[in-house]
Amino acid sequence: MTEKLLDIEGLSVHFPTRRKLFVAVNKANLAVEPGEIHGLVGESGAGKSTIGAAVMGLLERPGHIAEGTVSFKGEHINGRDADGMRALRGAKISMIFQDPLTSLNPLLTVGQQLVETIQFHLKLSDADSKKRAIELLDRVGIPMPDERINQYPHQFSGGMRQRVVIALALCSEPDVIIADEPTTALDVSIQAQILELIKELARERQTGVVLITHDMGVIADTTDKVTVMYQGEVVESGSTEQVLGAPAHEYTKSLIAAVPRPTLKVHRFPQLSYGGRQIAFHIDDLARNWDRPEPTKSGTLLKVEGLTKTFLQSGSIIPSRRKFFTAVDKVSFDIREGEVFGIVGESGSGKSTVARMIATLYQTNGGKIFFDEDEITQLKTAKDLESYRRQIQMIFQDPFSSLNPRMRVDEIIAEPVKHHKLLEGAAIQHRVDELLERVGLGSEAGRKYPHEFSGGQRQRISIARALATQPRFLICDEPTSALDVSIQAQILNILKDLQEHLGLTMLFISHDLPVVRQMCDRVGVMRQGQMVEVADTETLFAAPKESYTRELLSLMPKLEGLSTEGLQDEII
């Protein structure tokens, strides 16, 4: 048996608050050997990041290690004072954070930050430090490192910044790297590159890596061992293959069952049965009172032709010197009544811009939008637009910023009804109560404010708000990207129910291919503002025509080793 680099035994982290003691981590065990990538997986609030912070001695006060030991190469480190921890931090154990956009100081050049760290740890001269900094940038795969070293963080793309962050973590040849959600903020293609880099480093330098993530795909593709956490406790630990393929604990089973598969299409996601977080969604009651409009004659509800949007990039008084950026370039597609149409693409591909133009939040710079045979782009008066807007509603990505924190939930849901003057007096409150009841929050939720709800509950408030005007067309812009996988399963089930029982037509935007496969009837792939390919979902996943689509699909985590327990009844 090889020597353990990092050994955590019976670790408990407590956060005393005025009312009660909050146990963030309860008696957790975890060990990392040289060259090993150990995944630490769990949903938000499970305590995975707290373990990382505890190892680094960076717990936010009043949090502290209440019991247990953290050993590095056989030596206890959790009793050390501030100076002792600092000697270890960065030198022997490094950390990589989630968001590369915020982990670098925007006011210092990449070189300044690297040289500063190298000098501090290795006590090299200016020239030698710089030389080493350039070598490190080269090692993490940044082209032209001797030029780029003098640039500021904002001049790097997200993926490149995460490489710089890794270079910073490598400055002092650490033995252990704790990577806290290192790829969550990145596109799939970049994510694959960064994970490959981490794997290479672990192999080459025999570095032990703790990879904290909520993403089962990352765990499956990258890690050797995995530890699953639930509400501060380790529920299961073992080799990745074994834990994902034959989970022993109920929580792991239900967590794995909630992961959307790229290869299996399920009818409904199994609800997370562990921890009693079941929600009731009463779709039948909602369907009974739903006013269905006349179906369209042609069967096509929304038609988009040559849609274009340009943004001003650099202004000038002289029109010929203004520079424009084409976010959406002559995009055409149509959506049939009652279908779910997906748009996938990486960040910056223009998918959200398309959604906003359809929702008339952006002016178009060209092209036409038809809704039920009416040309929306020709509507001039506010009155005509109002009637269109009532029929389309939108659900946004971020459940935290898409609800006004100063408004009560019933006010939020009643607002579209009042604005469109659909109901009056007590009928409004009745509709609000009914909607809250139907999305499983209960009518008493209406008297609370958004901050009293979790992310998943807020997204259900967003859904209730979107349904308040009884729309025909729902635009979902990454509705589950900010949510945990079990909550994602709930929300996706709700959206599927809505579409089936209320005959809603949906535009579903996502960067997550497995989710798109589960949700959509047809999919359009966007890249740099252009629609690359439109096809039936099954055709697209089975036989993609365009090389870009093939590339995207090849980057998708395969998740083949994942247990299918609990899914059997749902597989189509």
Add this chain to the structure above:
Amino acid sequence: MLTYVLKRVLQSALVLLVVGLVAFSMFQFVGDPIDNMLGQERTDADIARLRTELGLDQPFPVQYYKFLENAVQGDFGVSYRQGRPVAEILVERAPATLELAAVSGFLAISIGIGLGVFTAIRKDGFLANAIMSISLIGVSLPTFLIGILLIYLFSVELGWLPAFGRGDVVHIGWWSTGLLTATGLKAIILPAITLGLYQMTLIMRLVRSEMLEVLRQDYVRFARARGLKDRTVNFRHALKNTLVPVITVTGLQLGSIIAFAIITETVFQWPGVGLLFINAVQFVDIPVMAAYLMLISVMFVGINLIVDLLYFAIDPRLRTDGKGAH
């Protein structure tokens, strides 16, 4: 960069024109200077003659135009009260105000930032909490009251510092300075504290809240995770980021230090332009008032221009216009 500066200078000129226009339109209501200038024995003919001489019979747009025409050439007219060119009086008085503003500005910025950083780093310390509580006094008490209290304590009761005036001054060319004599230095202490106290507490509270925000940022956590010393993290990484938003407010506050000098100068009988302006208002000395208002707005506009340029110096994100973002 150059086009940006040019654009700002043009904007500044426009601001000055508007300030002048507003000032002149108000002068119509401050009273008739002729009443003060001519004694009891005046005749209607005297009044009419003086009015024509001073150009006061003209409609105000014409008066404004004449003022601009002369002001561009450095001629601000002749004071009605003192009978001397306004430019000359201003040059004589300006050093006192500028020195006072500079000293109190320096106090406000250095102590304000220092205490702000201290109270942010030692967030829950006893001393930090005490400083925060005391700072409420600086924010809530009006300037004149602080001035009078300080005079009472240090001049009347303790007798350590002079209660009014500027002390002895040394002339260097046209500039007169009180900073090189012992009495001058002693005399500037109380007015400088009075004038700068509000700005100091404001800057301190602002720096504190910004710094607390910055200390929560990922790059500060990441800097700590790299094992860097607290001092490096706090001052090299956190402080610089803190200052970006602080600069705007500080710039505006420096402008108001000069403008608020009127009150402090009155309390301490400080022989600066503020006191000159108060006297001018009482006598309806239009040329002095006009020149003073223009001077203040030039300073405001100038400080704002400097603040905007400082942004460029500090924040690299503004220097490159998104060209290399790949």
